[in-house]
Amino acid sequence: MERRDLLSATILAVLLAACSATATAAKTATSLRHEPRRAVSASASAAVSSSSCDVYRGTWAADESYPLYDAASCPFVRKEFDCRRNGRPDTAYLKYRWQPSPPCSLPRFDGRRLLRTWRGKTVAFVGDSLVANQYESLLCMLHAAAPGARTNASWESGSITVRFEDYGVTLVYYLSHYLVDLAGDKAGRTVLKIDAVDEGRKWLAADVLVFGSWRWWARKSWDYIQDGSTVVPDMDRTQAFTKGLQAWARWVDANLLRTTTKVFFQGYSPSHLNGQEWGAPPGKTCSGETQPVSGAAAYYRGQPNLQDAIVRRVLAGMSKPVQLLDITFMSQLRKDGHTTKYSGGSGSPGTDCTHWCVAGVPDTWNTLLYYSVLTAGNSLRS
Secondary structure (H helix, E strand, C coil): CCCCHHHHHHHHHCCCCCCCCCCCCCCCCCCCCCCCCCCCCCCCCCHHHCCCCCCCCCEEEECCCCCCCCHHHHHCHHHHHCCCCCCCCCCCCHCEEEEECECCCCCCEEEEEHHHHHCCCEEEEEECHHHHHHHHHHHHHHHHCCCCCEEEEEEEEEEEEEEECCCCCCEEEECCCCEEEECCCCCCEEECCCCCCCCHHCCCCCCCEEEEHHHHHHHHCCCEEHHHHHHHHCCCCHHHHHHHHHHHHHHHHHHCCCCEEHHHHHHHCCCCCCCHHHCCCCCCCCCCCCCCCCHHHHHHHHHHCCHHHHHHHHHHCCCCEEEEEEEEEHHEEEECCCECCCCCCCCCCCEEEEEEEECCCCHHHHHHHHHHHHHHHCCCEE
């Protein structure tokens, strides 16, 4: 079995198929501006609040020098994310670059520089399959930047580890749908412990942590929920998400406050199941979409996302600096970027409007992560 197929099969064994949805984008030369977002906190939005630049406000610009890599040459992307391998014929979705509004700009991703910056460190991604989407994108970006670098990959139930030996950089993915404990009881039932993060012990070795969670809170994968001494069969999912995220925040503050560990949180990754949100007829989804959204005003009409608001509120109350990777708006504009029917036969054909093609939109998320790591809150200007 080829290396990439072996990794694909392994990841597939620990990741359950997630919901379908699509992402958003902007037409060439069309200015798709993001309304200024409220800062989460001094620590969580340093790259925005410490200067006049908000790298999350801007446009999608066509750029023929993209994509940054060919997924066919990447041994780390699983088949379910490799749209080109699965027969997607169009390529325009690969050729967009996020351009912050003037006078700000994003540096072009430099994987060798990032590897040097992270030399000797461990970087861990913790969350659901959308976090895995970003993790695999970053592996491909680094591999393309340093194609001759020696790498070793290993995996076990619930985790994947890839080490760039020449730089001493280890990148780990930990599967955690909820960021709180999902465990079995003595009767063989599954319990979601929304006040416990015992699984976090294995995250403590990381020097950089990227967390993310939301999608799995919408589905019931437990027999009951435990909150302290209270046990219930279920609860309002938004309430459960809030409680779980607050428990995660307490864990971060208790375990990482006095450390040098850098912590990021992946913002809400949008789905595109309802075409009316971008002006399409009823019943339209991301399936068959090959162009970004043509105008920002047509999408969500400025309405805040509830989960995004919860994340911002929780991060604002934390003692440990946590930077929000505010990917929501720019991703909302990329209805053309989802795997849809090009997911290698996983799930129902044409229905995955949640996950993203790799190469694709997650590469921009990682460029923003790169920007945040290198600038430490200082904006880069043209």
